[in-house]
Amino acid sequence: MGQCYGKTNPNSDNENIPNVTTSAGDGYRSPLTGYQSVKNTPARSSSSQASPWRSPYPHGEGASPSPARGTTPMRFFRRAFPPPSPAKHIRSSLVKRFGKGKQTAKEGTIPEESREAEAAEEEEEEEALDKRFGYGKNFGGKYEMGKEIGRGHFGHTCSARGKKGELKDQRLAVKIISKAKMTTAIAIEDVRREVKLLKALSSHKNLVRFHDACEDANNVYIVMELCEGGELLDRILSRGGRYTEEDAKVIVLQILSVVAFCHLQGVVHRDLKPENFLFTSRSEDADMKLIDFGLSDFTRPDERLNDIVGSAYYVAPEVLHKSYNVEADIWSIGVITYILLCGSRPFWARTESGIFRSVLRADPNFDDLTWQTVSPEAKDFVKRLLNKDYRKRMSAAQALAHPWLRNDSLPIPLDILIYKLVKSYLHATPFKRAAVKALSKALTENELVYLGAQFKLLEPNRDGYVSLENFKRALARHATDAMKESRVLDIINMMEPLAYRKMDFEEFCAAATSTYQLEALDRWEDIANTAFEHFEIEGNRVISIEELARELNLGPSAYSILKDWIRNDGKLNLLGYTKFLHGVTLRTSNPRHR
Template sequence: MGCLCSSKTGPAHKVVTRSATFCSTRDFGDISFINPSPFRNFQTEYKLLKGPIGSGLIGEIRLCRQFSTSKIFAVKVVSKAGLPSDFVKKKSIETQVKIMQRVDHPSILKIFDFFEDACSYYLVMEYISSGDLYSKLDKYGKFSEKTAAKIMKQIFSALAYLHSNNIVHRDIKLENFLIEENDGHMVVKLIDFDTTTRFKPGQKLKGISGTVYYMAPEVISGFYDEKCDVWSAGVILYTLMTQNFPFGGESDKDIMKNITSNNVNFKIFEEHHSTPELLNFLKCLLDPYQESRISASEASRHPWILKYLFSPRVPPALKSQQKTFKNFLTQALKLWAVKNVVPSNELSDYHMMFLNIDKNFDGVISKQELIEFFGDNDNIEKVMEIADWNSNGVLEYYEFISLVIHGKTLKRHTGSILEVLDKENSGRIIISDLVSFLEYQLEGGFGFLDYKDDQGNEITDKDIVEMITA
């Protein structure tokens, strides 16, 4: 077991400890406010549970339960009374909501709802129960190269996605990655968009933002671009392997001075007999010159990461599915279940499969990417028609999961699934009611399918179980 404490180990590094974030400047040039619905109210749709479980730069994190599904979410509650009266500070809420509502990537925490009342803002997000990356390092001590590589693959996939959308996070650190564990596999989720902003390619951002131990030299200088996130991720990798920061000091000023001096202790990796690929990777990430530092997408493909990435078990050949109401209903049921019932820690294999298939880091799977992974399958087009619920020509994360998930995984949760679908516990559900429920929950429809003959009919709980577990 490792121990993370605040004792100093010299000017060049420090034993890893939790650190505060600060942000001296923001750029809100293209931000416009996304209003929450004035016809909905947080208190009527969710129940706040116990006290705070965490906090961000602004606001506290609590748990809440959705009345309609009984599902547990995390919610960031930001008191208006606690915000400064100046306009710019208030815009930080708008910035976070706008960015989080637009991003859609399996390694980035998803925001599901946003509310505002007279006293507070409420950002409802998925709940990750296993703690953050800092707590895992504290619990397990130094990570193996294999485990660290799988974690860094997810981190760089998230960063490559953000950067491709002209978004820079600016506070990449251990505490800002939540972890779900299952049988030794870790699913990583990037959180806390309090310091996030947009950037224009080729233009530098100004000011200092982030957490001092993770700051890139150019951030300290006040002129930087999105590669500051890559440096910070390099600091994370260094800490995972050594349980020390690469730079330390008696004060923030000392730490910044040591960072800009670029005196990184790489000899420790030679002493621990680390692989040459790891040492090369760290030097690429902690390159003091942002122009020559590798990008997040390049980092995700580095030989050290690829060396330790296993190919998750590929499901059986994709079954040909006709465009029928029953097949669409089956796929919709699976999609709803993986989004609302199956715990994310049970999706770790499918999670890594998705990241491996998503070669261009756009957070979706194209038809061509499916073909490259599964082979030139004649059924791909038919499969896409069934699984592409919102008909946008690609498979989003949960659409993909619903396509490849094994029936045994869903079978473990049939009780919870039926508890929501068959609230009266009658053993059967009117098909038109089930369709309406799914269309509302999934924000889509069966509109182009003719199922008039089925509307008055009923489907049994047993039929539903057989459909989704086959």
């Protein structure tokens, strides 16, 4: 957490775009969506609440350039940086988020006559807020404050030195969050959650280490390790805007490792970007640390989050649709990897709303000259992260098993995705299980490497079987306080059918195979054809349209669609088999072009 990032005020033009909460580096949320050009932008005073630490490309915070850098070296990037955005945050969204006043019929406006009452209500609410966190009160006795190294909207970060105990004479970073800026219960809870997250997760070598949390009447102090090697962003710039493919692998491996750990614990970061990865030292081989959990949250495997937060260039499509989970972090990693490999952004526009439209509708460009020197494996890797359908993206653990990154000396971590898939398999009908068993027999070596690693992590018994106890123990070995807070362990209760049976590797492959992810592969048609051949021999049977509709939880209105899936002999044809694997709704059966 070596830095805090400031933000500009929203511009006055009114445009109906999603309201994004951007990273402030200050421990809790501050909604706005304005952007500012960084071309020849003069540094502003701290009174404007701008950060002195600047990204070389806009990322939703609109801070002024670093005084150490002067103007941003635009030559490093292929496209000019955008001018100020005409976008305006939507007032009604803020009203809903913070629970103040009533949302009016006209979006973004609040009647004049209600504003005085609203202001009075806010004052009463702030007076009633309990800003006691229960943290230690002796900050001055334990730490000696150094110079400021970053500033954000609600606080700033300083270097410090320990005065006593294990941290004596150790250089540290202290994030100072002003209590005066905590004007809502949500803001207070966000600070509590960030401290909880840092305390629970900082055991991972690629996550900034948490040391202590203190408070006094005016501030909360979060004490962490000091990362002195600068941002990943700075290193990208120092290399001319891009990394070599081999050097990019080193970076991406570290990012995926820490993100896989967070996702297993039920934590979604929600603001992954080069500015939020710091190096421990100036050494070229220094470890990289993930920082800034101010926008992070706990999430259960099957939960869908709906608040729009993050940085525009890195935000996933499903975040803008207000229904997402940990897969949104994978998209952000895809954007970072794209930038590392080619030096430009995959989604770009001159306004914030244009960025969102690009994220939702445009496809990344892999035809530029820079991509011609990138290996096919690297291109495939990025494409499998930047799939607009979150179900088709690799998980962080799967990405570590991808041929571009695979390294036999680096273990593949336990993946919460297999728990979700196995749970769904256990609750599926016999006909659906037969269909996915046939699919698993068509898997290629690359998919089997990942599944083999996951099965091994479950520690099967001598006969090569796993039971519910194996799944329980595997999660328990990796459990932290964060996993308890996010209630990830609840998924074990939904896997109860496995308590009465065992599963060998062949059935495990069937249970842990994602049809959606296989559909994203270039060789999907070959896989589907091979799988259907197995299904014809072992699982295909006569099925009526009515029964097929029940299998898919569809009503009679779907009968006209389903009749094309069944052959004259009453069994599924190839089209029906692939559609049945995928699952279908009336909406997906009749897609609308937008």
